[in-house]
Amino acid sequence: MSVAHRILYVEDNPANYRLVERMLRDQGYEVLHARDGFEGVRRAMEERERLDLILLDINLPGMDGYETATKLKALPGFDRIPVVAVTVNSMAHDRKRSLAAGCDGYIPKPISPENFPDQIRSYIRGRRDRIQPADERVYLREHARRLVDRLESSLTELQVTHERMRHGDKLATIGEMAAGFAHELNNPLASISASVELLLARTPEDSPLRRHLEIIYRNAARLQRLASGLTSFARPSDGDRVILSVKEAVEEAVLVTQHEFRKSHISLVVEIQPGLPPLEASPDHLQHALVNLLRNAAQAVRAKLARDPDAEAQVLVKVALEGDRIVVSVTDTGIGIPPEFRDRLFTPFFTTKPKGQGTGLGLYIVKQIVDDLGGRVEVRTLLGQGTTFRLHFPPAREGACA
Known part of the structure; x- marks a missing residue:
């Protein structure tokens, strides 16, 4: 009694797999399935001694079909097992690209039910598609770059x-x-x-x-x-949230830091829109975030004054309702933030301050606090001209009173 040929089909689309499986089982083949390139390589290694053919979709997640073919052909014992690309990539260069990557054959989708069984038999019996050496060099270089x-x-x-x-x-x-x-x-x-x-x-x-x-x-x-x-x-937790007045929270943060501004001869201007809705937050966490921003602003202005004693020295704090968000902004006339640092501002332990003058946790904490309150942080900066941090907060739930 003859033993059924065993085929591994690497295909991430379940419908495509079921279609091919039915056609192959009707022809007496045993079909194994792998859903991506990594699983395909693993299953191929496990079944190496009993595999007669590997069918390979090219558009696989993670490791694509080209990489999977190259990996399989680099493994011991896989030179005898044909690897055939079965793919919707049906242009002439797609076929050449597949063969250069290590595939032994190429079957474009949609699969022809009339021709498919004969194509499978021909590859199992020894058919190997060839690529011209000149084309192979071109597509091997492309594959290497990829x-x-x-x-x-x-x-x-x-x-x-x-x-x-x-x-x-x-x-x-x-x-x-x-x-x-x-x-x-x-x-x-x-x-x-x-x-x-x-x-x-x-x-x-x-x-x-x-x-x-x-x-x-x-x-x-x-x-x-x-x-x-x-x-x-x-990592700030929610803390004990209460309904509080943003105006009072900002004024207290200003009082805590105003000595630092006076000592550095920096003008601190506060503009608060009247009639703001209350905010639901932990007073300690909110004040911590505001104080961090104010002190950072003061340090940025001091750095500017060290370079240019006649430069404008001001920090402006504005609180207003913009749409459905309470926005607290802190704007300084400091040195600004270099472009190469902007993507790392909220990374823990990243700081642009001199050694010993910063932990790199300040802005990270600010973002965590704002995120925990369902808000977001926006940064606008111009090198040499200053920076604005804008904190967007959702107001307290309707009916809450500060």
Whole structure:
């Protein structure tokens, strides 16, 4: 009794596979299936001793048919197994390209039910299509270029993956150190809070110092909360969200940073549209994002002044409703951001600041906070002229009150 010939068909389209399988089974063939080039190579290696033919679609996901044919023909023992391209790529150069890549034959789609069985039998019996040497040289060079391009693309993907893993390791290290930092920070913060509380008890309500003491007290409490969950600096959580006034959040962030602006002789201008809807957010996280942006803006302007002491020194904070979004923008007249750095602004641990002056987490944290609130960050910058960061926030749900 004769043993049925075994054929492996590498095809990602289930309908195409079922059509060919029915035709081949009706002719007495045993048909195996692989859905992409990687699975095709694996199955071919497993069945090598029992395979009589490999049918190969060219337009495969991942590793395409050209690469799969080249890979198969480079494996020991596959010189005896014909590899035949079955593809909709039906131009003359597609046939030559397939043969140059390592295929032994070429059957264009749509498949002819009348001719297909005879074509299959002829390849199993030893038929091998040939390509002229001159054409082979042309298409081999093209194929080599394509393989090099794919290799470069794969190397780039590996580098990106490596960077992400490296950043993940750094963020994990921060998490491990957080508990120790929190313990060291909480003790002095508790003393500060207690001292300010005593000072508040002795400061008259109408004293101009009282508001500054209240700010110190609130920020000491905020730092205590942040210290308790220090890992949020690597990936902020939703926190305890409340309905809050964007106006008050911005004004408090300005108060926290205004000394830095005065000391550097930088004008800080704030424009807030009246009647803004409230925002649902964690006050600590929102203030953290705003303070980061304000301090970055101040540093950018200082860098500009170091080069040109007569340059305009201003940071403008604007808050307005644009369409259905609350937009907080921070615009500086600083040095701007070089084009080569713009795609990496929100990458953790990336910084353009001098060594020791930045962790590279500031803008990463800002983006994480805004993303967590369902918003987005937009950057506009001109080298030598300044930068604007625009934070787009969805308002609080209808009916909420600040």
